[in-house]
Amino acid sequence: MTGKGRELADVMERRKVDILCVQETRWKGSKARSIGAGFKLFYYGVDSKRTGVGVVLKEEFVRNVLEVKRVSDRVMSLKLEIEGVMLNVVSGYAPQVGCELEEKERFWSELDEVMESIPTGERVVIGADFNGHVGEGYTGDEEVMGKFGVKERNLEGQMVVDFAKRMDMGVVNTYFQKREEHSDLQEWS
Template sequence: MRKYGEEFEDENNKHELRRATNSGEGNVISSELFVAGDQPDLARKSPKDHRSPPSSPTSIFLVDLVPDGGIESCLRLRPGKRESRGGSRDRNRVGILVDGDLREQVVEVRRINDKLMMVKLVIGGCTLSVISAYAPQVGLDEEAEKLFYEDLDEVVRGIPNTEKIVIGGDFNGHIGATSNGFDDVHGSFGFGERNGGGTSLLDFAKAFELVIANSYFPKKENHLVTFRSSVAKTQIDYFLLRKGDRGLFKDCKVIPSENLTTQHKLLVMDLEIKRAKRKKIASD
């Protein structure tokens, strides 16, 4: 497995500044969020190079497991060992990787369980709560899915309405190609046929007045499919934001050329939050 370097500690949380090596095993990155700077350059950049100039987007990775390569320096946040209700300890543990440029903006880390965690950042006077999620597989354990959404509901209810929210991860559900009764949360640019897991996600989004970012941009199939195997191609990874913040996300799509594993594809969203410029103080 990959080795990790120096540690950073504050009064409440211990984080690791990740120094990547080229060793490791193939694990899964679910999604990546770009946060733009003062003069956002929203052009794509490879996950293999996140040492960006100040004007370039910084990144937040939401992961299912520890990814195996490419990130040279970032703040790695992972949940504690509390077991999710209805799940098994140490399985499907989520995490959040925060670009080093955003390190000082992290003000809170909440490790809810092995399927949910949250990081709160203050960027340019804006408070942003980023939640990484991994829902149980559809049909395997309905009680586990119910408990997952109860935990997620509790987390979202605890976030003040004045703060911005980004929820991302593997929800193991298909929202379908069209809105079909969920016009207020589904942008009608999804993929495939809706199933029970997708309906659960749409119901959750509707209850909290969130929108599913993936569904608001017309894309070709290879920019929609987040999981592809020899027998199936599906859309199971999503980004959600408050309905009132739709103007902040500029694009959301899969990058098919980034081979994370043989099946999972990288989902990327561009979120523009301008960071406040530092004021120069004149000296005598």
């Protein structure tokens, strides 16, 4: 593969990333394909102009994939067994600010369904572009977020916080300050 896929594989190899969720892939179809440098992309998309989600795995983990759920062009998950641990990797791409509320509710409903289908005791990692700002600080939301959010909280950010509370999860990227030098991966997620 050439182009963006190969570029992504090179960044993953350089940064030593084994599993990565990607959004806005803009590829039609429901496939798994090698993107080079020992990485494989599992993806789902219905429109080559917008949306699409995927999960990129280092080839050594591909044999550990037990299940792929392609729910929509905004939500998909992979279940892997790694050293006896069940790991569910969920990739999501929330509708942008300005999209219809119905479309946003459909996304959150699909994500809820995926989460509810995961048996208790299995691990879950969500890599998503939630298209929202959870805000700086954490007043009142300490149980799900740290103090390193950015900007003011918007409606979409509140939806993220509410989801984290419902699922007893954390908004992990708010627990640490981001360094500029790592922006090469952020532009891919």
